[in-house]
Amino acid sequence: MTPLKLRLATITIIHLSLFLLVSSGEVFARADTPEQIAAGLRQKAMTDSGAMEIVTDLTTEIGPRLAGSAAEKRAAEWAKQRFEKIGFDKAWIEPFPLEHGWVRGIEKAEIMEPSPQPLVVTALGGSVPTPTNGIEAEIALFRTYDELLAAPIGSLKGKIAVVTPPMVRAQDGGGYAFASKIRGAGPSQAARRGAVAYLLRSLGTDGRRTPHTGATRYADDAPRIPAAALTAADAEQLERLVACGKPVRVKLLLTPRDLGAVTSQNVIGEIKGSEKPDEIVLLGAHLDSWDLGTGAIDDGAGVAIVMAAAKLIHDLPQRPKRTIRVVLFGSEEPGLLGGKAYLKAHTNELDHIIVVAEPDFGQGPIYRMQTGVTDSEEPSLLRIRAALAPLGVLPGNNESHGSSDVEPLAEAKVPAVGFDMDGSDYFDFHHTPDDTLDKIRPERINQSTAVYAVFAYLAAELGGDYRAPAPRLTK
Amino acid sequence: MTPLKLRLATITIIHLSLFLLVSSGEVFARADTPEQIAAGLRQKAMTDSGAMEIVTDLTTEIGPRLAGSAAEKRAAEWAKQRFEKIGFDKAWIEPFPLEHGWVRGIEKAEIMEPSPQPLVVTALGGSVPTPTNGIEAEIALFRTYDELLAAPIGSLKGKIAVVTPPMVRAQDGGGYAFASKIRGAGPSQAARRGAVAYLLRSLGTDGRRTPHTGATRYADDAPRIPAAALTAADAEQLERLVACGKPVRVKLLLTPRDLGAVTSQNVIGEIKGSEKPDEIVLLGAHLDSWDLGTGAIDDGAGVAIVMAAAKLIHDLPQRPKRTIRVVLFGSEEPGLLGGKAYLKAHTNELDHIIVVAEPDFGQGPIYRMQTGVTDSEEPSLLRIRAALAPLGVLPGNNESHGSSDVEPLAEAKVPAVGFDMDGSDYFDFHHTPDDTLDKIRPERINQSTAVYAVFAYLAAELGGDYRAPAPRLTK
DSSP, X not given: OOHHHHHHHHHHHHHHHHHHHHOOSOSOOTTOOHHHHXXXXXXXXXXXXXXXXXXXXXXXXIOOOOTTSXXXXXXXXXXXXXXXXXXXXXXXXXXXXXXXXXXXXXXEEEEXXXXXXXXXXXXXXXXXXXXXXXXXXXXXXXXXXXXXXXXXXXXXXXXXXXXXXXXOOOTTOHHHHHHXXXXXXXXXXXXXXXXXXXXXXXXXXXXSSOOOOOBOOOOTTSOOOOEEEEOHHHHHHHHHHHHTOSOOEEEEEXXXXXXXXXXXXXXEEXXXXXXXXXXXXXXXXXXXXXXXXXXXXXXXXXXXXXXXXXXXXXXXXXXXXXXXXXXXXSOOTTTSHHHHHHHHHTGGXXXXXXXXXXXXXXXXXXEEEEEESSOTTOHHHHHHHHHHGGGTOEEOOSOOOOOGGGHHHHHTTOOEEEEEEOOTTGGGTTTSTTOSGGGOOHHHHHHXXXXXXXXXXXXXXXOOOXXXXXXXXXX | OOHHHHHHHHHHHHHHHXXXXXXXXOSOOTTXXXXXXXXXXXXXXXXXXXXXXXXXXXXXXXXXXXXXXXXXXXXXXXXXXXXXXXXXXXXXXXXXXXXXXXXXXXXXXXXXXXXXEEEXXXXXBTOOOOOTTOEEEEEEEESSHHHHHHSOTTTTTTOEEEEOOOOOOOTTOHHHHHHHHHHHTHHHHHXXXXXXXXXXXXXXXXXXXOOOOOBOOOOTTSXXXXXXXXXXXXXXXXXXXXXXXXXXXXXXXXXXXXXXEEEEEEEEEEEOOSSEEEEEEEEEEEOOOOSSSOOXXXXXXXXXXXXXXXXXXXXXXXXXXXXXXEEEEXXXXXXXXXXXXXXXXXXXXXXXXXXXXXXXXXXXXXXXXXXXXXXXXXXXXHHHHHHHGGGTOEEOOSOOOOXXXXXXXXXXXXXEEEEEEOOTTGXXXXXXXXXXXXXXXXXXXXXXXXXXXXXXXXXXXXXXXXXXXXXOOOO
């Protein structure tokens, strides 16, 4: 941070404090300017955005919400009812088919030699099972992914490949982006080299004994081998034992099941615009979660942020000109399946979407606004940036392609905004049993909700157009 | 902390820094005074005590070491060899019978109503199993243990009792002492009131999804019901669901097994005194651990501290006058069984033990020295306190009864010293899968080893006698 930026940040904080101090009485009046209304939204959200209550209810009343599961369906019903309770004009569920439902089974691993002891593992999402009595084999350990790739084809014959690089902690999640191929492509890379099973050090930044799951993607040209994540402590234990020089043998038992075709669903709620109801500001989040925790940071927080932001706008004395549409996607975790289904189902109305944004990186705070629009200096965007500055949001570049479920829309040239959330501790909990409500802090989720509320309100009210001048899709 | 104490602490820290700064060249010379030798032990231990290597090897080469298990036996052989490798004059194993070996089995719990979702639990040590298809029942939740005790006999008929007070974090572990009856006596108290199973919020100070095991003690006059610990997050989830007002039903499956009679063992190593070999300074620690982690903080750290302290003394140019005896106890976790067996086997030589001490509260640092001796102002004790002051060790009271395995000795009137370790974070990991090597910090375990080395050396060299003038045991 340069001294100038530091000064600006300090001024921002002072502004915010003063604002909270001097405001009193009625927050909104009908004659207020959009900026005054945005200021009221900021104040209200920072005090109590309502997001905490939503994430509490979702993670308590439903709990984990695995893609395509009965729990995910219950969550969809819950969300629809919540939209209706808030007073959305419309709320509906759009089912879509899922080629493969998947459920976790037993997951057990142990060191057999040279020193028998259990290992803590969890199957990667989509992993095939081991034989029912498990796989026991010597391990071939690689401290970097590149070392695995450098191993000759066939060289891992009969072995369990183990890949153990630690993941780097970074505010923007860059460590995950860098390491994600170890989980996604690793099993097939190991299988091509002859491995019979695959273990990786969890993609996580914590030092706790809770492993991180997440989807793997088998390639078509390699045998499908069982794949699981070790905790950091277990990966380091294997590293130390291998360093002793004796062969290390591991036994792995995984019994996940492919359920075949199931259904999932997106849940959609709308607050109709007062003047241009056909123009849509779309906020997304995903309703499904992995099964180990209760999906509080991933993505219960996102669900709460967009629902609460929409409710804050709904509760204004006068609704904004454009429609606010909230889409709670299903089956994000297995590979943005809800986002892809939404794009397919709504191809004909893409021209109506003014802008999309989705929080899917925990609870925040949000520290930067990126755009992916035709003209990033469009006047209303300048006003939005100014209205977000008191919340500590920096301006960013114009390279955003949204995040998660709205990425397919952004790829179809729908304008996107990406709000960068501080993910410094996100990967301490992400995809683990520890993704639970107690990790959510009101002051963090309130700030994120304030950002989304101000953004969505001004994008719907100010009338700025971020779309390309020409049709975007060749239909 | 009063300003005066704060000043003293600051001076202590400055002393220590200066000491480390100005020392150079050979650490020990034959003509050194005991205080000079103690200063050399401090310096060496604070730089590299050797404890880190020992705890690394124990937790890696052996891993978990459940009381009475094959792993505990491997650990005993490992320890005996380690004593021999260090150069102890004698090292031997003393087996003793264990009435009940116990192993963990499947442990599974889930909320069935009103919102199906899994719970993370672990069986308490010694718990009986549930029926093979589990127990499903409505829960009766108590936010304090007193509320459970206030429930009338018979009032919990057919229910699963759940007790959920959070444990208080305290430097001296006072929160654990206060809460331990919830785990020890709770199951029988619930059974007397008709409960069919018992769940408690883990005795822990963390907010992570790793439950804390630990022994429970069934009373003879109550049915033995299955008992398990929930994580904090799971306990709070049940609290929220109960607060919603609908009945909450939980299913619990535990398949631990009572193995019947097995054997355990204490491992003993001795460095004979140069002038008074029959007078013993006894350092203890326990070699067994719970099965979930690798027993790094409980009590691999203690094992490493006393072994490394003894090695530092062994490596002096001249050995101290009295014998240093290190006892690594077996089966501490089920109820100080190694300590009791040692007392029974060594009753005839209690008069030879000058003083006992045992680290069993993690890695330190040690911040206070308590005594349990005839005269706490005995001159050599004053010299020991002075030699420990540069390590930041405060003087304490004379109420100590040692800790863990040496408590039976202290109860038999053997003089004891209790070194208070900073346990502020101990119960974040204690008895969980997270009790692993990565939690140990060299600077912390080195300081504790320095304290034990200086203490044991001076207690063996200075000739102070802390024993009662009359025979202590009526044999």
